[in-house]
Amino acid sequence: MLLPEAVEALSALAHGHRLAVFRLLVRAGADGVPAGEIARELGVLPNTLSSHLTILGHAGLIQSRREGRSVIYSADYDGMRDLLGFLVADCCDGRPEICAPLAEVAQSCFTPT
Template identity: 55%
Template sequence: MELTDSVARFSALANESRLAVFRFLIRCGHDGCAAGEISRQLGIGATTLSAQLSILTQANLITRRREGRSLIYLARMEAVSEMVLYLMEDCCEGRPEICEPILTAFSKETC
């Protein structure tokens, strides 16, 4: 992942509402979720949510598909993977034992 991409993605997540939306969409998995349901579940107004979804889309963190009259939003799981790998790329100065607790926690607490 290029530096400009990482800055855009992490900047997009540096907002409580956007981070909440992104984490919610990660929990929704490959089924995604309609904008109206995201709004109801997170208590975010439609106009605000639309702006937040636009920023997350521009940062290439989420995507959407149309189902009938609804737009279904999905987290780009490959973006999550790319971000984690970017952060871990130069981890631990060549001493993997330092990173072991992070990797263990990551594998136990996710998916």
């Protein structure tokens, strides 16, 4: 990921509702969530949600698919990994103990609770 894409992704997440949408979609996994359910869950008006979803989509953080009459949104995990990789690419200056907590957080994604 290059700096302009990272700035766009971070800017997209720098809003309370968009961050809440992204976190909801990350929790939902690959199945995703219909737009109407996102709006109800977060208490956001549908037209406002549409704007937020567009911004997150342009930033490469979410994707959508049509299922019948519904649009299902899900996190774009490749985009999320690219952003996280960009943020820690130059981490630690040869001191892995600094980044060890980040590895533990990432590992917790794969460990059932």
